[in-house]
Amino acid sequence: MGRRRKGRNISGWIVIDKPAGISSNAVVNKLRWAMDAQKAGHAGTLDPEATGVLAVALGEATKTVPYVTDALKAYRFTVRFGQATNTDDTEGEVIATSDIRPTDEEIVAALPQFTGDIMQVPPKFSAVKIDGERAYKLARDDEDFEIAARPLWVEELVMVERPDADHVVLDMTCGKGGYVRSIARDLGVVLGCLGHVQELRRIWSGPFDAEDGISMELVEKLAKTGELDAYLRPLEMGLEDLPELRCTAESAARLRNGNPGMVLTSDVEYGDEAWASLDGKAVAVGLYKAGELHPSRVFNL
Template identity: 75%
Template sequence: MGKRKGRDISGWLIIDKPAGITSTSVVNKVRWAFNAKKAGHAGTLDPDATGVLAVALGEATKTIPYITDALKAYEFSVTLGAATNTDDAEGEIIKSSDHRPTDDDIKSALGGFLGDIMQVPPKFSAVKIDGERAYKLARDDEEFEIAARPLWVEELLMIDRPDADHVLLEMTCGKGGYVRSIARDLGETLGCYGHVEWLRRIWSGSFTVENAVTLEQIDALAKMPEIDSLLRPLEDGLVDLEEVKCPPESLTKLRNGNAAVVIAHDVEYGEEVWASYDGEAVAVGTFKAGELHPSRVFVKPQSA
């Protein structure tokens, strides 16, 4: 493995992902446009889904877990009356029904999807079954079961009912949620079947679609110095953690991954926090008895 070429550039880029492209393709395009050495994303969106895809460059990739773990919100339309093999509009219809629930039926059914629920991911998903991706097995018509997994659903609201066949919903949930599974299970609960017509992620942690940039903007500025103005600071990935201050005498110790004294207010023993020096993130770690014990350390670019 040769050393990966590119710039030591760090920060977050919030993309409004268009439909018809994979999350990985978006990351690759961003890495190319910024000529960045390293890039990754926080939370995959299906190729047909749109909205917030948070892409981290350089040292910001170390903050990806905090965005992945944060709450996310989706707006989506469910087509009632038909189940598909993919649980979205791309798949083939496998079951259908003439029954249509009332608005009140739908609203009362939504309550069953709140709080800690168990959810079975779609068969056409990237979940691994004995080392193979589920979607690959599904394409090959293999028989298999996917185990249910826990999901936290903070909120699930009916926004609109444009017609008898469609309902517009908004969901706020924790990590690992499948909107397609919600549509499928809601349709089953209502006795009419259902699948996702379209899906848009409207926010992820502190990142909102209003502040997102488009791939057109990325293309327009690719490889140009001005593109760096689209980046958001690495520290934006840490907003869910408490901030502690690093005094000058602790800076070298923390940068080397050693425990050091920090200045903290209202932080509990054992809490995960991040330390800043002159407003810049130095390390993330566990706060114990006045010291930060680093688990991740941020390296300053050579040019800085």
């Protein structure tokens, strides 16, 4: 018989407006403690010095994390020209400098190189695994290694502001697995001036917006009171990018037991991934085949 999890059986999403100076995992652990939740996880890591949307899933909502992780995300960040660092942000050591500073026109002209389907090399100080080891651990040990380029979809990269010759503020919308630090580094190389990220904020992530996020100060203030439940968002928000198929109570019972169940559909095609609902509540995620949903994940709500 398995061990029973401690804490409340609570499910849904909490959107945190993460402050600088704390890791994403530390935010999750603090929120789980504050809400006395059995289970929690986040949908996309932010660097410790980055701020903005950190969507935290509780309970059964953790089963929808992959769909939020795969969704588009938007960032606003400041690039510092004239310096390259070993971490590609302000946390690292300056390893090279340049007196060259690009014009606004040169910056705007370079940005299209970083949009669409691109190949991106993650920073050496990142969680990418190299032969089973995290890249940042190898980098801290001064190991000599290379990271292979990875595909990334960048939907938009635009200049927002040019505060002075040393800095530019950019907005980027991209898919899963993008490193803003790599964009800053590579932009500096293309412009011949070097560069790194000075400030980074995630504006939105999938269906979640930073403006709707709560602060860690509020989490601390309301910890263990139950009042944080008022900020709980439905599990179903994590499924917004999938088509919804309605089902009957009989079909819901079959689906929750891991069996195919009949669903009502209109424009979903054979083999499409979708989710089944009963009275607006998620029942299961799976593949649609000939009038039935074949579940891959079921929700015990």
